[in-house]
Amino acid sequence: MPMLKDPSIKYKPFDPKLTLDDRQWPSKSLTKAPRWLSTDLRDGNQSLPDPMSIPEKKLYFQELVKIGFKEIEVAFPSASQTDFDFTRWCVENAPEDVSIQVLSPCRPDLIRRTIEALKGAKKATVHIYLATSACFRNVVFGMTPEETLQKATECTALVRSLTKDNSQDEAFKKTHWDFEFSPETFSDTTPEFALEVCESVKTAWNPSAENPIIFNLPATVEMATPNVYADQIEYFSRHISHRETVCISLHPHNDRGCAVAAAELAQLAGADRVEGCLFGNGERTGNVDLVTLALNLYTQGYYPNLDFSDMSKVIEVVEKCNKIPVHPRAPYGGQLVVCAFSGSHQDAIKKGFKKYEEQVNSTGDISWTMPYLPLDPKDIGRTYEAIIRVNSQSGKGGASWIILRNLELDLPRGLQVDFSGRVQVESEWKGRELKTKEIVDLFKDKYFLYDVQDEADNETVAMLDFFHLKDYTLTNEGKNRSIVALLSSKSQELELKGSGNGPISALANAMSNYFGITFDVVHYNEHSLGKDSNSKAVGYIGVRVGSHERIIWGVGVDEDVTEAGMVALVNTLNGCIRDKLVRA
Ligand SMILES: CC(=O)SCCNC(=O)CCNC(=O)[C@H](O)C(C)(C)COP(=O)(O)OP(=O)(O)OC[C@H]1O[C@@H](n2cnc3c(N)ncnc32)[C@H](O)[C@@H]1OP(=O)(O)O
Numbered sequence: 150m151p152m153l154k155d156p157s158i159k160y161k162p163f164d165p166k167l168t169l170d171d172r173q174w175p176s177k178s179l180t181k182a183p184r185w186l187s188t189d190l191r192d193g194n195q196s197l198p199d200p201m202s203i204p205e206k207k208l209y210f211q212e213l214v215k216i217g218f219k220e221i222e223v224a225f226p227s228a229s230q231t232d233f234d235f236t237r238w239c240v241e242n243a244p245e246d247v248s249i250q251v252l253s254p255c256r257p258d259l260i261r262r263t264i265e266a267l268k269g270a271k272k273a274t275v276h277i278y279l280a281t282s283a284c285f286r287n288v289v290f291g292m293t294p295e296e297t298l299q300k301a302t303e304c305t306a307l308v309r310s311l312t313k314d315n316s317q318d319e320a321f322k323k324t325h326w327d328f329e330f331s332p333e334t335f336s337d338t339t340p341e342f343a344l345e346v347c348e349s350v351k352t353a354w355n356p357s358a359e360n361p362i363i364f365n366l367p368a369t370v371e372m373a374t375p376n377v378y379a380d381q382i383e384y385f386s387r388h389i390s391h392r393e394t395v396c397i398s399l400h401p402h403n404d405r406g407c408a409v410a411a412a413e414l415a416q417l418a419g420a421d422r423v424e425g426c427l428f429g430n431g432e433r434t435g436n437v438d439l440v441t442l443a444l445n446l447y448t449q450g451y452y453p454n455l456d457f458s459d460m461s462k463v464i465e466v467v468e469k470c471n472k473i474p475v476h477p478r479a480p481y482g483g484q485l486v487v488c489a490f491s492g493s494h495q496d497a498i499k500k501g502f503k504k505y506e507e508q509v510n511s512t513g514d515i516s517w518t519m520p521y522l523p524l525d526p527k528d529i530g531r532t533y534e535a536i537i538r539v540n541s542q543s544g545k546g547g548a549s550w551i552i553l554r555n556l557e558l559d560l561p562r563g564l565q566v567d568f569s570g571r572v573q574v575e576s577e578w579k580g581r582e583l584k585t586k587e588i589v590d591l592f593k594d595k596y597f598l599y600d601v602q603d604e605a606d607n608e609t610v611a612m613l614d615f616f617h618l619k620d621y622t623l624t625n626e627g628k629n630r631s632i633v634a635l636l637s638s639k640s641q642e643l644e645l646k647g648s649g650n651g652p653i654s655a656l657a658n659a660m661s662n663y664f665g666i667t668f669d670v671v672h673y674n675e676h677s678l679g680k681d682s683n684s685k686a687v688g689y690i691g692v693r694v695g696s697h698e699r700i701i702w703g704v705g706v707d708e709d710v711t712e713a714g715m716v717a718l719v720n721t722l723n724g725c726i727r728d729k730l731v732r733a
């Protein structure tokens with residue numbers, strides 16, 4: 150049996166090796182953006198089955214700059230010629246306010262090669278790492294704690310001599326140098342030892358409040374709940390000496406699926422900076438997802454200093470370079486995240502948008518209160534059209550939203566119900582989602598709403614046999630109106646006569662007289678279409694025919710509002726003929 154009935158014989162609960170009873174972070178809130186570092190081109194890249202080529206890295210780098218990243222880890226220059234050459238390209242091309250960060254292990258030969266790649270940079274961060282946990286010291290390096298501390302300190306001193314203290318080479322003097330040290334596997338290291346190593350590294354680098362050292366405290370493997378990581382960060386933040394000379398950076402991985410929560414709680418605990426990747430790419434389950442972190446802040450009303458206004462473009466670049474699709478349910482960015490298929494969600498969103506538009510138009514207040522949608526899709530460049538999609542789980546709200554957005558028809562409730570039944574049958578029969586065009590065509594067919602200016606509609610009209618209102622005359626007889634209406638189809642012309650207290654009731658009476666069955670108008674709605682002076686009107690009519698229970702709906706569009714209603718009524722006749730309630 151692969152899974153143990155008693156996993157405790159193999160796995161032990163995580164021991165945080167820390168008691169922090171006076172923790173402060175739980176009563177704090179996130180109110181500002183941290184310093185962000187994108188490690189897409191390093192941690193993200195090293196975990197790809199096919200690492201990025203130089204053109205791909207360039208494209209990605211440019212997108213990161215466009216989003217607004219000011220710190221970008223661009224490579225592991227000692228790993229490959231590609232990474233070295235790409236670092237050189239960044240040195241030449243990075244904007245002045247963007248710091249290029251590169252990573253090296255604590256190996257002097259590799260540190261030298263790494264720094265060589267940065268020659269001439271305007272702003273650069275040298276990042277070195279050494280694992281500090283007992284597991285790594287014992288299993289990977291065979292080093293004592295003292296040897297670990299010594300290696301970290303010596304390598305820091307080496308970086309210092311090759312960078313900010315390098316008086317030999319003019320090219321190195323012009324660079325603004327930052328230094329980052331990662332006690333790799335920090336979250337599995339005893340807090341006292343992590344501190345001891347960092348204190349020693351700090352002394353070796355000699356930071357200042359103006360140029361702080363970056364201590365990046367990674368959850369290299371996420372092993373515990375996010376509150377444990379927050380405690381570890383708060384402990385470090387409270388105990389490191391000369392805190393003002395230190396920037397505490399987070400680097401959470403997502404092994405337990407909690408990296409975003411861990412990063413948020415650890416910021417409450419005092420961290421100043423977050424390293425991660427777009428959409429959580431990175432080793433194994435990935436690094437923390439920076440899109441989610443940034444937009445979580447944004448939807449609380451705090452600008453994250455990262456701009457995702459063109460989310461589709463970001464996704465296009467990420468997918469092209471990583472060669473991994475962004476999950477359709479990735480928070481905020483995923484294709485399905487702003488789509489509702491189910492009836493009750495669609496109903497709520499449709500009502501929400503109506504209320505929101507009224508609120509904005511009447512008061513100018515854009516504050517967002519929308520059922521089911523925490524973020525206005527427009528803010529990340531998504532259209533409202535994509536929000537509601539229709540399948541067999543959808544209700545009347547979904548299909549009528551599509552009709553509203555595409556034909557500007559604001560269907561009355563009864564007509565929504567009538568149309569939704571037809572959509573339901575179609576999507577069940579097809580066994581899939583219906584596309585917008587399919588729904589629009591279904592609507593036009595069901596309610597004979599063809600636009601003869603439209604080529605495709607014209608072809609349909611030429612094939613179908615249904616009546617349209619060719620001509621009519623109305624005469625007043627006191628309060629009454631008499632009508633003589635000429636209905637024409639491909640195969641016949643009919644002259645109908647009747648009267649009523651208005652044009653619609655007169656025409657209904659004329660139809661009743663001709664076909665020998667009552668057309669009782671039980672619903673009538675109209676509204677204008679379009680905003681300019683050439684606007685048209687649409688009429689919606691629901692009739693009860695004879696003793697039939699069902700209401701038959703018709704829709705008509707015309708320049709004249711009365712004629713729109715009459716056309717709608719004629720279309721109820723077409724519906725009756727098609728459904729065999731009336732014989733032509
Ligand atoms: C958590 C992280 O993401 S850390 C970043 C990891 N990223 C990468 O490894 C990508 C780039 N890496 C590479 O291209 C290669 O691993 C290189 C160029 C760095 C080194 O290659 P090699 O010299 O062939 O070493 P290899 O990768 O096989 O093994 C790692 C060696 O480095 C040592 N090492 C590992 N991490 C460190 C470190 N932080 N500091 C010093 N030495 C280290 C290991 O103990 C091992 O040493 P050993 O050969 O004496 O046992």
Ligand SMILES: CC(C)C(=O)C(=O)O
Binds near residue numbers: 370
């Ligand atoms: C190099 C360090 C920061 C790292 O990638 C990790 O610990 O995951």
